[in-house]
Amino acid sequence: MDESLPQGTTTAPQKGTVTQRAIDQIKAMIGEGRLEPGARLPTERDLATQLGISRSSMREAIRALTVLGVLEARHGSGIYVTQLEAGDLLETFGVVADLSRGPRLVELLEVRRILESTATALAAARISADQLAEVEKHLTAMNATDDPEEILSHDLAFHRAIVASAGNDTMAAILEGLSSRTFRARVWRGYQEEGAFERTRREHAAIHRALVAHDPEAARAAAASHVGEVEQWLRTQLQP
Amino acid sequence: MDESLPQGTTTAPQKGTVTQRAIDQIKAMIGEGRLEPGARLPTERDLATQLGISRSSMREAIRALTVLGVLEARHGSGIYVTQLEAGDLLETFGVVADLSRGPRLVELLEVRRILESTATALAAARISADQLAEVEKHLTAMNATDDPEEILSHDLAFHRAIVASAGNDTMAAILEGLSSRTFRARVWRGYQEEGAFERTRREHAAIHRALVAHDPEAARAAAASHVGEVEQWLRTQLQP
DNA sequence: CCACTCAGGTGGTCGGACCACTACGCATCG
DNA sequence: CGATGCGTAGTGGTCCGACCACCTGAGTGG
Numbered sequence: 001m002d003e004s005l006p007q008g009t010t011t012a013p014q015k016g017t018v019t020q021r022a023i024d025q026i027k028a029m030i031g032e033g034r035l036e037p038g039a040r041l042p043t044e045r046d047l048a049t050q051l052g053i054s055r056s057s058m059r060e061a062i063r064a065l066t067v068l069g070v071l072e073a074r075h076g077s078g079i080y081v082t083q084l085e086a087g088d089l090l091e092t093f094g095v096v097a098d099l100s101r102g103p104r105l106v107e108l109l110e111v112r113r114i115l116e117s118t119a120t121a122l123a124a125a126r127i128s129a130d131q132l133a134e135v136e137k138h139l140t141a142m143n144a145t146d147d148p149e150e151i152l153s154h155d156l157a158f159h160r161a162i163v164a165s166a167g168n169d170t171m172a173a174i175l176e177g178l179s180s181r182t183f184r185a186r187v188w189r190g191y192q193e194e195g196a197f198e199r200t201r202r203e204h205a206a207i208h209r210a211l212v213a214h215d216p217e218a219a220r221a222a223a224a225s226h227v228g229e230v231e232q233w234l235r236t237q238l239q240p
Numbered sequence: 241m242d243e244s245l246p247q248g249t250t251t252a253p254q255k256g257t258v259t260q261r262a263i264d265q266i267k268a269m270i271g272e273g274r275l276e277p278g279a280r281l282p283t284e285r286d287l288a289t290q291l292g293i294s295r296s297s298m299r300e301a302i303r304a305l306t307v308l309g310v311l312e313a314r315h316g317s318g319i320y321v322t323q324l325e326a327g328d329l330l331e332t333f334g335v336v337a338d339l340s341r342g343p344r345l346v347e348l349l350e351v352r353r354i355l356e357s358t359a360t361a362l363a364a365a366r367i368s369a370d371q372l373a374e375v376e377k378h379l380t381a382m383n384a385t386d387d388p389e390e391i392l393s394h395d396l397a398f399h400r401a402i403v404a405s406a407g408n409d410t411m412a413a414i415l416e417g418l419s420s421r422t423f424r425a426r427v428w429r430g431y432q433e434e435g436a437f438e439r440t441r442r443e444h445a446a447i448h449r450a451l452v453a454h455d456p457e458a459a460r461a462a463a464a465s466h467v468g469e470v471e472q473w474l475r476t477q478l479q480p
Numbered sequence: 481c482c483a484c485t486c487a488g489g490t491g492g493t494c495g496g497a498c499c500a501c502t503a504c505g506c507a508t509c510g
Numbered sequence: 511c512g513a514t515g516c517g518t519a520g521t522g523g524t525c526c527g528a529c530c531a532c533c534t535g536a537g538t539g540g
Contacts, residue, residue, distance in 0.1 A: 100324070
């Protein structure tokens with residue numbers, strides 16, 4: 001069947017590195033509810049003792065879970081479990097966008113097109129007056145300046161406000177990663193040099209109209225077309 | 241002449257922890273193309289010396305990038321950059337599914353419904369004979385057993401084969417995380433106790449028919465309905 | 481009653497030591 | 511001559527102990 005290895009403590013699969021085991025164990029503690037969101041963990045030294053490993057290895061495990069958005073270390077205070085909200089856990093999604101290039105950029109944009117068109121459709125049905133005002137604020141601000149940096153900033157906020165109105169925080173967090181600053185800046189650099197300003201402006205206006213009219217289908221089409229334009233442009237860039 | 245500037249050009253901005261800086265620098269090296277996918281990094285000791293930090297801190301940085309799927313450490317050999325493919329970077333996506341609970345599970349299922357319905361529609365248009373055979377293999381195997389464990393396994397493979405036929409690796413990797421074993425096992429436990437076997441079988445058959453007919457719209461509807469069923473069930477479970 | 485001080489505890493960093501494993505060249509054997 | 515085996519150098523993995531930087535809260539003084 002299996003082994004003849006005596007287990008020192010309760011559960012020790014004895015697989016992989018010591019650090020990896022520590023990562024899994026802490027993750028399991030949270031998954032099983034033994035550690036609530038926001039809870040404070042024992043000290044690094046205590047944790048290391050409990051799991052029978054050195055503090056160095058335990059620190060590596062904690063660092064790993066920190067970059068994953070699961071834990072949060074506060075210098076001088078302690079280690080805490082994050083709220084485990086979508087934003088916390090999906091922050092690493094931005095890394096994917098930053099490190100992707102070539103064909104994968106197109107794939108990412110395709111995913112964004114699918115999700116954002118649906119999110120925009122949902123927003124058209126659910127958006128409130130206040131949320132719509134927020135959207136309009138960034139729309140007008142975007143059209144009132146020529147600074148590319150500022151345009152990009154308001155463009156991001158424009159879409160972010162719309163997606164937030166869709167009411168699905170997880171989807172919003174994913175799209176946030178897919179629209180991260182460095183990601184868009186890379187694509188926009190060349191895209192806007194082809195006189196895409198005016199087209200972008202029209203597309204944004206179309207999206208806005210659909211939101212005002214609370215027309216999900218029109219919103220979906222407008223958003224899909226908007227992202228699709230960039231997607232198609234990028235596709236041609238890869239086939240010189 | 242270096243400090244008091246918002247951002248340095250070459251040297252470190254002296255922000256955050258030393259380890260975090262190391263993480264960013266390595267990430268930047270890869271992003272700027274100074275480290276190609278599959279390339280071998282200098283040794284931990286050399287890297288630590290280059291960045292002027294201790295080996296312990298460097299190890300934490302490496303470990304962090306390892307769990308993110310950016311680096312891969314081979315004991316006794318060296319540290320290498322992964323191929324940076326969708327699967328490598330999106331493996332951490334499974335953590336989100338594993339640690340999510342309550343309302344966020346519904347949100348995740350909603351995202352999956354949107355993506356998988358589109359992926360299934362794409363698959364209907366593009367699927368080849370070989371790929372279709374693979375899908376059918378798992379479909380029949382799923383209907384030929386009563387072992388819940390085996391059913392779940394073939395169910396996963398069934399959808400995986402379909403999504404793979406859509407031709408978007410990034411989307412496939414995301415859906416893989418959203419359909420991870422532990423995630424589905426948690427949901428299915430209760431779902432299948434309500435006689436959902438037969439319904440699931442019919443829904444799978446409908447998806448298969450649409451694939452055979454190369455009918456994207458039917459495939460989209462069938463897939464959306466399939467995931468939506470589970471989604472709705474889960475929604476009711478949260479409102480007792 | 482409030483503000484300040486300061487000591488203890490915590491995460492952050494460092495350097496060194498040793499172990500486990502891999503890779504590669506060299507000597508050996510067929 | 512080629513294939514095999516072995517040994518060694520180099521790599522990541524682990525551990526230890528020390529010190530630093532920072533936060534917290536109890537105690538002190540006004």
